[in-house]
Amino acid sequence: MKRKFCPLDVKGLTDEGTFTGYGSVFGNVDSHGEIVEPGAFAKSLARHAKDKSAPVMLWQHNTDEPIGVWEDLSEDAKGLTGTGRLVLDVPQARSAYALLKAGALRGLSIGYHVVKSEPDGAVVRLKELSLMEISVVTFPANTRASVTGVKSERWQEFARRLRDGDPMPPNEFEDILREAGIPKSMAVQITSVGYAKAIRRESDGPGDAPAVTDAALSNLKAALGSLLRS
Incomplete structure (x- = not known):
């Protein structure tokens, strides 16, 4: 499973631990020399909807530490956007909540499998991705995505x-x-x-x-x- 990072621009966090923002943005060359194309997540999101499932929310990509749920994920003109909710009954989720509020966590990172890609000169265009998880992480690499919908x-x-x-x-x-x-x-x-x-x-x-x-x-x-x- 591959990973792709995006900066987390926290502008606030609700008392219930919910936030909205972008897990990935389209048209941006990231540190791996890859560009996510519009529509890359469409089929994966449709499969999740059909199966009544969702990508999991993990702490630092650790599969032993789920910290919340993604309640709504979709594509818009900018990228992959969604609403996440930290499950505050989980100790690590409470820690993540405190760190997010303090601005100590800097990114979201998606875990995915490449289904379809295409080389384009020095970069690779990602045409279709199977989205597995979206983690809250410390170090982002993609400099365009952001988390919004929370009040600082x-x-x-x-x-x-x-x-x-x-x-x-x-x-x-x-x-x-x-x-x-x-x-x-x-x-x-x-x-x-x-x-x-x-x-x-x-x-x-x-x-x-x-x-x-x-x-x-x-x-x-x-x-x-x-x-x-x-």
Whole structure:
């Protein structure tokens, strides 16, 4: 069984241990030189649905340590998306919950068998995969997938302070970006080019909270766009 890793961008976690996000993304060349094609999971998901089964949720690919269940998995335009639920009666699931909330776990990793693939120059296009399991892991390699649908207290605080016209200092915003897995050099540039510029403009003259929020978001989008194009 082969494995493929994706970063886990935790933005929060419900009290019941549920989260939503992507286990794999389409069109991205991963560290193994492979590209998952749209539709690669379709037949496997259909088989699971027919059999009323689902890929298992494991801890670090350890088959002796299931920690939860995948309640809904499907493909969308971006990739393999789903809702998972940690079974908090299981000790390792409680540990995973605490580590996810602290930002200490960095990835999801799918376990799969290749059914159909095709070489394309220096890469291999994965056309059909049999999905066996999706694990919560420490070290991701695929840099495009993310987990969403959970609320981070620090991001909530950031948004609240923007709305209240009391934006947090640039160094605290940079810390939030770093906790989300943004590389240090990129976090510094996003902070200095986008965020710091927005809050400097607010401090230069009168304005209301929505204005500073719009300015911050606009400048942050511009900064991110510039970095992604470079």
